[in-house]
Amino acid sequence: MLKRPVIGITMGDAAGVGPEIIVKALKHSDIYDICAPVVIGDWKFLKKAIEVTKSDVSLNLIEDIKDARFSYGQIDCFNIDIIPEALPIGEVSPTAGNAAFQFVKKAVELAQQKKIQAICTAPLNKEAMQKGGHKFAGHTEILARLTNTEDYSMMLSSPKLKVIHLTTHVGLVKAIEMINPERTYKVIKLADEVLTRAGYKRPKIAVSGINPHAGENGLFGNGEEEKKLIPGIVKAQQEGIEVSGPYPPDTVFFRAVNGDFDIVVACYHDQGHIPIKVLGMEDGINVTVGLNGGVIRTSVDHGTAFDIAGKNIASEKSMLAAIRSAVELVPEN
Template sequence: MKPVVGITMGDAAGVGPEIIVKSLLSKEIYDQCQPVVIGDAKMLERAVGVTQADVAVRAIKQIADAKFELGTIDCIDLDLLPADLPFGQVSAEAGNAAFEYLKTAVELAKEKKIQAICTAPLNKEALHKGGHMYPGHTEILADLTDTENYAMMLTSPKLKVIHLTTHVGLIKAIEMINPERTYNVVKLAHDTLTRAGFNNPSVAVCGINPHAGENGLFGNGEEEEKLIPGIERAKEEGINASGPHPADTLFFRAGRGDFDIVVACYHDQGHGPIKVLGLEAGVNITVGLKGGVIRTSVDHGTAFDIAGKNIADERSLIEAMKSAIELAPRE
């Protein structure tokens, strides 16, 4: 059977509804999965008007009511937002709604009614105003699934990156890194790629300091203290891990095929190279969630500045849906 993919609307004041509508015009997507949106039907209908798409919106209350027909978007309608929600403005209502969409999707995934979650972007300021004090999707998902050992993974056609830390300041990120975290993320990278069909995937770990510390010349021994013991532990278990490597050359080497995935130490170290390759190609994947919950996402934000103008690019969401389809369980 084709997997059922739940697409959460994210912050409806942003480009989420528009890119969802544009993505679900694709016959290729319907050929590969059964998509259902989790959000507000009225926001999708407004997006249909903005995009002038030849598609209808069907408001439903449960997965069993979905028909999964190209030309009609099935939407589990939580009906949380006013029809005149302003585009491009931070709103507590929209922030709370984005959380509730995701919570509903997780509940459906736990019940095996959907096989994967694909998320449109949310706005962190709106999320906080709505009463949900999380840094982003990844941390919400970890909390809702009671998962402690998880990581953010970014993929593009030429590069895969997984992170030791994400949405924290640089000084805090370095404090948070330790051998146990290094080992866990290396193992998550190995296990994820192995399940995806990679044979003995090669996992390369970035250094924290310039030139990976260059044997103590730069930094205060962070590589030796925080990274190397975790890498060695993984290698002892038969994982094809290496590093720490200098970050200024590692991403180039991985991009040309020397390694299957890079372990980045902090947010910008990993996000920068992926985004240089093109926002339309990047996909964000949450790795390690309990219960086998699969989650993929666009690798861009709510783009408030262009919301409601019919210029948002849907290609990253299409790539995220394809990744969700690829990773979804088929039991």
């Protein structure tokens, strides 16, 4: 009986670096020691990636997870053959965008059927996906829709810093409008739950302010911290969650890196993404927190990198980190 968790790795946009970083990651034998990986995508582009990376591996094409071999040196591919072989590499393509969506859709189906225990996604291109007919802002929103989840969040994780977001793919004015005490409370609770599952005893959670200096007692802004953040923080504290703030955004991430906090609640996309990426894009991963049905999803924390696709330049470090994190998040039986 297979004891390793089955991790479904979606190919992402086939015109980007996804196929390459997947092949490179699966050349690391230790991955097969900790999990049973299966790629969900179009086999033709895995084959191209094997050639580009000069990898001594073969493909095992499957139509059902039970046919996978999970053997190092042979990549299992749940084949969704929907992209023309002549697809240009390194260009925005509606065809590749639609395919990337279909790979994620199949992965969610397999997760809901308990045939895989977690999903790990290679990058998709938002422009290509939308031109392919799927009007989503990104993976997080796709997964929320496919799992009928309303309360979810994007968490970024690196070796030195973890960040979870109140809002993500919206403009700054809209982001501030969307923040309210209940959303603040729910994201704090999600942060506490995911870190507790990961083995933290009492996660120390910090909430970043919205305004410079977290408003500095009304000096900056219009009382957003008092109206939108503090009531949610107090509610979480009353439930025994170790959360504090709001703290000035220009220092709270530094303090977290130095060990004062286990995770920071960021108010909007760039507030959380910039510190993670400054610390090193190759080391960061993306986790969708709170999906219904216990669906687990991790991802690389970089894009499709069309400019280097097909050139055997892209690093697999973030993909390796994402696979390992997916394994860590799978509950023990």
